[in-house]
Amino acid sequence: MRTNKIEHIGVFTSGGDSPGMNAALYAIAKAAKANGIKLTGIRKGYEGLIDGDFTTLKPPELQKLSHTGGTMLKTARSKRFMELEGRKKALQTLHTNNIDALIAIGGDGTFKGLLAFSEICDLPFIGIPGTIDNDISGTDYTLGFDSAVNTAIENIDKIRDTAESHNRVFIVEVMGRDSGYIALHSGLTTGADAILIPESGKDFIYLLDKVKNYDSEDAFLVVVSEGDEIGAELVSSKIKELNINVDLRITKLGHVQRGGNPSAMDRMLGIRMGVAAVEQLLNGNSNKMVGVLNNQLHLTPFEEVVKQHQVNDELKALLKLFSK
Numbered sequence: 025m026r027t028n029k030i031e032h033i034g035v036f037t038s039g040g041d042s043p044g045m046n047a048a049l050y051a052i053a054k055a056a057k058a059n060g061i062k063l064t065g066i067r068k069g070y071e072g073l074i075d076g077d078f079t080t081l082k083p084p085e086l087q088k089l090s091h092t093g094g095t096m097l098k099t100a101r102s103k104r105f106m107e108l109e110g111r112k113k114a115l116q117t118l119h120t121n122n123i124d125a126l127i128a129i130g131g132d133g134t135f136k137g138l139l140a141f142s143e144i145c146d147l148p149f150i151g152i153p154g155t156i157d158n159d160i161s162g163t164d165y166t167l168g169f170d171s172a173v174n175t176a177i178e179n180i181d182k183i184r185d186t187a188e189s190h191n192r193v194f195i196v197e198v199m200g201r202d203s204g205y206i207a208l209h210s211g212l213t214t215g216a217d218a219i220l221i222p223e224s225g226k227d228f229i230y231l232l233d234k235v236k237n238y239d240s241e242d243a244f245l246v247v248v249s250e251g252d253e254i255g256a257e258l259v260s261s262k263i264k265e266l267n268i269n270v271d272l273r274i275t276k277l278g279h280v281q282r283g284g285n286p287s288a289m290d291r292m293l294g295i296r297m298g299v300a301a302v303e304q305l306l307n308g309n310s311n312k313m314v315g316v317l318n319n320q321l322h323l324t325p326f327e328e329v330v331k332q333h334q335v336n337d338e339l340k341a342l343l344k345l346f347s348k
């Protein structure tokens with residue numbers, strides 16, 4: 025535990041934006057003000073940390089933005105921070121501006137960045153998991169995942185309407201990078217006929233078995249994660265090989281899943297984790313991520329966090345049951 029007094033916190037969002045980031049920033053601003061701490065917003069993730077691209081954050085302004093998607097601090101994927109030279113420049117910027125602690129909201133890449141930074145910088149860092157992918161250990165859900173799933177299901181429901189009207193096969197690709205969480209949640213909750221995720225080797229076999237019996241008098245919906253090793257195009261050609269008469273379309277939902285107002289769950293997650301991040305810094309914690317496990321706030325060291333959050337056996341069993 026650290027004992028140095030913290031008077032000035034810097035906060036930034038990094039990696040892909042995710043709904044709920046603005047709610048977390050509002051909570052951080054509230055908690056900082058309540059504790060008499062100066063708060064500086066760092067724009068464009070690690071890019072702003074390197075360049076000293078700063079802004080002041082005040083609770084009344086953030087209050088009006090906490091229900092919105094995206095991130096008011098902007099975000100970036102920074103090549104320069106991957107290099108030691110960039111990290112050294114960031115360290116210099118922190119010292120020049122008398123920032124004595126950092127809160128980062130981002131995904132596993134962002135926390136890998138903080139781990140690399142901690143080799144040359146001994147200031148305390150706390151992370152908040154903000155990514156739609158839900159691919160982070162140490163929290164049941166990441167900020168933005170619930171909103172992204174809700175956006176995906178709203179769109180898949182719409183696709184079902186047209187698919188049923190035309191008796192078509194639809195392959196809907198959803199985001200998630202290497203993680204199948206968005207596909208699994210959106211596929212199960214929209215009654216998809218098949219769900220393909222990177223974590224399962226059997227899902228494609230279930231699909232082929234099922235599509236053989238497809239009677240062309242109904243819709244057939246496939247939800248495929250972008251990280252699945254087979255991919256939407258190959259799935260399409262395999263289905264056509266089995267049945268050349270199928271009327272098939274591919275829809276890639278893409279970045280629509282990242283935007284939009286955060287769900288109630290993501291707003292609450294942002295508020296809880298934002299306040300906790302400030303409190304944990306003041307408690308002397310460092311190099312840890314705040315998460316929510318079993319509905320309790322939980323701290324996990326960054327080294328643990330960057331190991332991928334796996335789709336668990338219960339969810340895999342559901343995938344099997346609903347795919348057959």
Ligand SMILES: Nc1ncnc2c1ncn2[C@@H]1O[C@H](COP(=O)(O)OP(=O)(O)OP(=O)(O)O)[C@@H](O)[C@H]1O
Pocket residue numbers: 038039040041070100101102103104105106107130131132133134135136137138140154155156157
């Ligand atoms: N090993 C590393 N060393 C230094 N910096 C890193 C490292 N890995 C990632 N970063 C920094 O963290 C940034 C954010 O990582 P990344 O682009 O992977 O997004 P992320 O935080 O995983 O979010 P998302 O899940 O939304 O994509 C990178 O652009 C890079 O600047």
Ligand SMILES: O=P(O)(O)OC[C@H]1O[C@](O)(CO)[C@@H](O)[C@@H]1O
Pocket residue numbers: 040101131155156157199200201250282
């Ligand atoms: O917007 P970009 O940089 O193309 O990144 C897309 C990736 O970011 C995410 O939206 C969040 O990590 C992934 O689901 C997706 O693979």
